[in-house]
Amino acid sequence: MSFVQIQCTRCKTVFRDRAGRLQDGYSRQCPSCEVVLFFAEDSPNPQVKLAMRRARKARKGQRETEGARASAAQPGASFSRSYAGRTHGTEDGE
Numbered sequence: 030m031s032f033v034q035i036q037c038t039r040c041k042t043v044f045r046d047r048a049g050r051l052q053d054g055y056s057r058q059c060p061s062c063e064v065v066l067f068f069a070e071d072s073p074n075p076q077v078k079l080a081m082r083r084a085r086k087a088r089k090g091q092r093e094t095e096g097a098r099a100s101a102a103q104p105g106a107s108f109s110r111s112y113a114g115r116t117h118g119t120e121d122g123e
């Protein structure tokens with residue numbers, strides 16, 4: 030899971046949160062001054078918008094990595110299927 034940097038709108042402390050959480054409607058407290066930050070697509074705060082944009086990018090990158098891993102696993106699956114078929118055929122012959 031990737032993390033995204035967020036700058037507090039009040040005390041300017043920079044902290045991190047999971048990219049998967051940073052979506053429209055999410056809210057969390059600043060670990061330093063404890064102000065509650067609301068994450069909305071139409072937020073007037075540039076720091077919130079920047080964090081949401083980074084989170085969206087991080088989630089997109091993660092999906093592409095997962096997709097590459099899934100397609101890479103397919104040749105192995107078809108190989109084990111054909112191997113199992115060969116073994117079965119030998120048993121039939123004997």
Ligand SMILES: [Zn+2]
Pocket residue numbers: 037038039040041042059060061062063064
């Ligand atoms: Zn703060």
